[in-house]
Amino acid sequence: MRFFVSVDCEGLACVVGAPGGTLTDSRNYAFACQQAVRETNAAVRALFDAGAERVIVSDSHGGGVNLDYEQLGERVEIALGAGFGRRYPGVDERFDGVLFIGYHAMDNTPDAVLAHSYSSRAYQWIEVNGVQMGEVEIDAAIAGEMGVPVIFVSSDDKCVAEAKRFLPWVETVVTKQGFGWNAALSKHPKRVEGEIYEAVTRAVARLPEMRPFRVDSPVTVRLHYKRMEDAERQARSDTRWRRVDAYTTEAVFERLSDWL
């Protein structure tokens, strides 16, 4: 069995960032990097204990250089950095599942911690074929193009509810209750490790029930920008995108992976 574990930072236990900046700029960031390793290692242990032969851990937050790599379980391979030109380096149709650690709710989700979709600065929200989607759904759909299901998501309560709405088969762990952009009531960070181990173990046992998440092709993507000039710039600099209104651009792709 082969698995890909994509690790973001916003949805980890005891992570909220700080007002007025990004998580990466906040005092909370150093803790987030340590907690990312703890939550990832719990998932990785469960995967290898369940018989995995190959596990790729992707350092997915920001520029892709967040984790203390020597603290990761030694059997993993590590995808780090940015600019791969594809969403899942090393993954093909033979992979059995993708896991999302520390993911966050989509844009336009009230009281979700650090909720955004790819850019917290640029977008109000993103629509795929007329439905608002965020990183969980879009990343799941890109794995779905290869026939690979998302089998596990850990995040705050808002993102977990969102994941279950789109991916009803998925195993989940709620790390914290979101009260706002920078506010959470969190489980103890060490308690979450045990819960992740148990939930990932269940996910692997339930592999036959897991389904690739697919969106219809051709796929229409609408970007609702926060600022008019960003929509203007995109429509004028990239001919694939047309202007729908002052704040919105739209493009049609064969597959979502042609966009991201």
Ligand SMILES: [Zn+2]
């Ligand atoms: Zn992130």
